[in-house]
Every structure is written in C-alpha cells, then in structure tokens.
Amino acid sequence: MKKQSIGIILAAALGVGSLFGTAIPGADTLFNTALPGTGAFTVQAASNSLGESDSEEEYDPYQxxxxxxxxxxxxxxxxxxxxxxxxxxxxxxxxxxxxxxxxxxxxxxxxxxxxxxxxxxxxxxxxxxxxxxxxxxxxxxxxxxxxxxxxxxxxxxxxxxxxxxxxxxxxxxxxxxxxxxxxxxxxxxxxxxxxxxxxxxxxxxxxxEPFSPKWIFISLGIGLVLAFLCTMGMRAQLKSVRPQDSAVDYVRKGSMDVTRSNDIFLYHTVTRTEKPKDDSSSGxxxxxxxxxxxxx
Structure with missing residues (x-):
C-alpha cells in the first residue's frame, strides 16, 4: 500500500512538471506544454552535446x-x-x-x-x-x-x-x-x-622572340607599295587635261542664272558586318x- 502511494505521488509530480514546461534532469529534450489560453503544444528540438542543432555540412565555395x-x-x-x-x-x-x-x-x-x-x-x-x-x-x-x-x-x-x-x-x-x-x-x-x-x-x-627573316620581306613589300603610290601621285600631277564629269568648265561665267535648285534623296544602303567572336582561351x-x- 505504501509503495502504491509513492508511485501515485511521483506520477502526480511528473504531470505537474509537464504542465509548467519543466525539463526532466539529465534529458536532452525539453517539452513545453500548452500555452496559457490555447490548445496548441510547442516542442523544442533536442540539442546535441555541444549545444548546437544538427545541420548539414557547410558549403565551401572553393571546393x-x-x-x-x-x-x-x-x-x-x-x-x-x-x-x-x-x-x-x-x-x-x-x-x-x-x-x-x-x-x-x-x-x-x-x-x-x-x-x-x-x-x-x-x-x-x-x-x-x-x-x-x-x-x-x-x-x-x-x-x-x-x-x-x-x-x-x-x-x-x-x-x-x-x-x-x-x-x-x-x-x-x-x-x-x-x-x-x-x-x-x-x-x-x-x-x-x-x-x-x-x-x-x-x-x-x-x-x-628572336627576329625572324620574314620581317625583312614584309618590310620590303611595304616599301614597294609606298613607292608605287608616291610615283602614281606624281605622275597624275603632270596631266593638264583630265576627263570631266560635267560641262561646267565649258559654260561662260554669268551666261546662266540658276534661280532654283533641289537635291532629291533617292535611297541609302547600310552594310553591317558581324564582329568575329574570339573563342580562344589564351591569356x-x-x-x-x-x-x-x-x-x-
């Protein structure tokens, strides 16, 4: 009879403790009972021995x-x-x-x-x-x-x-x-x-990088092109008569009086070239x- 009374007292004590959200000594989990005025129960997760919650391994951005x-x-x-x-x-x-x-x-x-x-x-x-x-x-x-x-x-x-x-x-x-x-x-x-x-x-x-003989030929080629262009320019200056695109040079000054002139725009052409993409990984x-x- 005495043992039964002790068991009843312990059960009652545990029930009262749970009502007030107390923790059982030595346990890792804390149970909180219903909040006053509500029927909801909250449960706090158990913490590990280090006092930290279990989580996934931290991601290393340089791994x-x-x-x-x-x-x-x-x-x-x-x-x-x-x-x-x-x-x-x-x-x-x-x-x-x-x-x-x-x-x-x-x-x-x-x-x-x-x-x-x-x-x-x-x-x-x-x-x-x-x-x-x-x-x-x-x-x-x-x-x-x-x-x-x-x-x-x-x-x-x-x-x-x-x-x-x-x-x-x-x-x-x-x-x-x-x-x-x-x-x-x-x-x-x-x-x-x-x-x-x-x-x-x-x-x-x-x-x-060592000097390559190919640059000698490249330099000679550039020199020949420049010399040809200069010669052609000098030759062009020796001509006194050149083809004309209009008859303006054959009209007596003051003999024609233009009272009205118009420029009429006809069309324009646009040419687009795509910039090449560089797929090289050098550098x-x-x-x-x-x-x-x-x-x-």
Whole structure:
C-alpha cells in the first residue's frame, strides 16, 4: 500500500512538471506544454552535446578547385602518367623549384567543372597553396582531359620569367605534343623549357622572340607599295587635261542664272558586318595571374 502511494505521488509530480514546461534532469529534450489560453503544444528540438542543432555540412565555395590528395608538384588526378613517369617528372620539377626559388608544377584533372579554363587554373593555383615566398612565385601547367583543354598560369616572379614571348614559346612546343596525346612528353618538354627560361631571367635577360627573316620581306613589300603610290601621285600631277564629269568648265561665267535648285534623296544602303567572336582561351584571367592556353 505504501509503495502504491509513492508511485501515485511521483506520477502526480511528473504531470505537474509537464504542465509548467519543466525539463526532466539529465534529458536532452525539453517539452513545453500548452500555452496559457490555447490548445496548441510547442516542442523544442533536442540539442546535441555541444549545444548546437544538427545541420548539414557547410558549403565551401572553393571546393571545386581543391586538389584531391596530398599536395605535390605533380598532381595527376586524371591519371595520365605512369608511376615511373610521375616520379621522374617530380624529381626534375623539384630540382628547378629549389634552384630558382620559383615553384614549377603540373596538374591534371578529369574536368574543369564548367568553368572557363583560365579561371579554373588560376583558382586551382590559389586554393591549393602553389607558389613560394610572399608573392607566391610559381607556374602551373594544367590539363583537363575531359574537356580537351590546357592552361598555364603564372604568379609573382613567374610573370617576369615567363613573359608573353616566353609563354608563346611554351605553347608552340607543348601543344603539338598534347594533340598527339603524348602527355609525358608535353610535361617533360615544359619542364625543360621552364628551366631555360628561368635561367635567362636569372641572368637579367628574360626570353624575347628572336627576329625572324620574314620581317625583312614584309618590310620590303611595304616599301614597294609606298613607292608605287608616291610615283602614281606624281605622275597624275603632270596631266593638264583630265576627263570631266560635267560641262561646267565649258559654260561662260554669268551666261546662266540658276534661280532654283533641289537635291532629291533617292535611297541609302547600310552594310553591317558581324564582329568575329574570339573563342580562344589564351591569356590570364585576372590581374594577379598571367598565362596562356588552348585546346588539343
């Protein structure tokens, strides 16, 4: 009988506590009873052990540009190289990086995920910590195999060592190899040429495009055209009689008095030429990066 009385008292206490919205000690969930004057009930969600409500993982706006796996001067996510090729290439890139204090790297991906290739490469460089020193000196050669696109981005001192002429020189030598799908050959050639260009820049003479003999013929052609035009102009001045479009020169002055004249507009012709669109992806995407690129 005594045990039954104790049970009745505990049940009554719990009922009173729920009416006033109290929490049961040790419980994670707080139950609120009906609000005064209403028949509605409110329920407060349980909080976790840290005092925060459960939520989805926060979205990282730069996750599209993050490399998968540990950082390396050879980031072959598209698996275009064998293990041996990757090892050989990594040794050469590391040697260049250590010698000139400018990071020289290669990366491949399956897709640029819908971004412009230069934009994707620049952000890949930034978000994965490429570059050495305060100015993040470095150059990155990126290939997107699924899109058949490639791009080279430069930052810091690399923009001086790999100027526009130097980037054009790299493009002329690596793009044909990419089109032949000789990816190791393209990366190896890129590495060797980077070494040459860095050495020239270190000696105070960054690469400039050598003078081509074709400019001699172009200059001669321009000179001949100008000489022909001048000669024709002088020859025209020697003629005293020329064909006339009207008989005005044969009318005595004052013999005709025109009292009325009209200009009648007949028609006009408008010719429009569409401005050609530039689909080239060569060139850097922002003020911090230089670069060049293309398709293969």
């Amino acid at each position: 599209d540009f993050a490399a998968s796996g540990e950082f390396s001067l050879v980031q072959d996510e598209a698996d275009l190289l064998t293990d041996e090729e990757e090892s050989l290439l990594l040794d050469k890139l590391q040697t260049l990086t250590d010698e000139y204090g400018c990071e020289v790297a290669v990366a491949t991906v399956e897709s640029k995920k819908g971004y412009e290739m230069n934009f994707f490469t620049d952000h890949y460089f930034d978000e994965n910590g490429y570059g050495l020193g305060e100015d993040y000196d470095g150059i990155l050669f990126m290939v997107s195999i699924g899109d058949r696109k490639w791009h080279i981005t430069t930052h810091g001192y690399a923009r001086t060592a790999f100027n526009d002429d130097g980037l054009a020189y790299l493009k002329d030598n690596v793009e044909p190899l990419l089109k032949d799908e000789d990816f190791y050959g393209a990366f190896d050639t890129y590495t060797d040429l980077c070494g040459d260009l860095l050495e020239m820049a270190a000696n105070g003479e960054p690469y400039t 850097g995407s922002d003020s911090d990066h230089g670069g060049t690129g293309g398709s293969f």
